[in-house]
Amino acid sequence: MVRIKRDRLADLLKETKDVICFDQPDLVATVVNSKIKIDGVYHVMPREQNNRGGGSLADYNIVIELDSRFPNYAPVVRELGGNIPQTSEYHINRDGSCCLEVWETWLAKSKDRSVQSFFEWPLRNFFLSQSYKREKGTFPFGERSHGDPGILNGYAEVLGCEPDKNVVLYNLQVLLHQPPRGHWQCPCGSGQKIRDCCRDRLLELSDRISPKLARQMLERLNGTT
Numbered sequence: 001m002v003r004i005k006r007d008r009l010a011d012l013l014k015e016t017k018d019v020i021c022f023d024q025p026d027l028v029a030t031v032v033n034s035k036i037k038i039d040g041v042y043h044v045m046p047r048e049q050n051n052r053g054g055g056s057l058a059d060y061n062i063v064i065e066l067d068s069r070f071p072n073y074a075p076v077v078r079e080l081g082g083n084i085p086q087t088s089e090y091h092i093n094r095d096g097s098c099c100l101e102v103w104e105t106w107l108a109k110s111k112d113r114s115v116q117s118f119f120e121w122p123l124r125n126f127f128l129s130q131s132y133k134r135e136k137g138t139f140p141f142g143e144r145s146h147g148d149p150g151i152l153n154g155y156a157e158v159l160g161c162e163p164d165k166n167v168v169l170y171n172l173q174v175l176l177h178q179p180p181r182g183h184w185q186c187p188c189g190s191g192q193k194i195r196d197c198c199r200d201r202l203l204e205l206s207d208r209i210s211p212k213l214a215r216q217m218l219e220r221l222n223g224t225t
Helices: 002-023 048-056 102-108 115-134 150-161 163-174 201-210 211-222
Strands: 027-032 035-044 060-066 076-079
Touching: 002 027, 002 035, 002 115, 048 102, 060 115, 060 163, 076 115, 102 211, 115 163, 150 211, 163 201, 163 211
Parallel strands: none
Antiparallel strands: 027 035, 035 060, 060 076
16 A cells, blocks of 8 residues: 555656646645645646747746645645735635635546646646736636635536535435446436436436545535535
8 A cells, every 4th residue: 555655656656747847837746744745836827838929828826736636636725925915806715725616526527637637727726827817917817706605616517417415415325336327316406316307417417427426525515515
């Protein structure tokens, strides 16, 4: 087990260094306390290659911790330069970490769960949004609620159901089983059996939300108020 974890850390470190070597030369990745620590200046770069000659759109002094179980465990990201107010309005958690996205929703939506994909989407979008908020006073991509309401809304969006906690919980309970149990009552509220109602939708969801991920979402949602 120790060797497996050590090998996983080595592979994750190499993957991380490969990601940052091109666009993020001012970030350094090392192993600290059995985690990958990435710190330095993060540059928000334009997506289009031909627009990168003008430099970065914004710069932030950050530190990131990647658990060896990434992507199953969300990275912990902190902004250290004082450029983001440490309040929930700016999606900063009570412990000072950045609330990039409801992590399980990214896992459910993204086919690519690599370190590169993490850098290109949740990480970049968070800091790009912060720069826009600082300049324009609003977030550019539509602002989801922070904290527990944001978790509930994020899960409901992925599941395609109303943001009612009991409805979301039942959808997740259905997804604990693959394939979904056809004789169970359909979570859409029609009163019909799954096999006679939303079977195809739930089968499609089960391709993206494994029983393990569904359980992770259930546990997190049950921990909210």
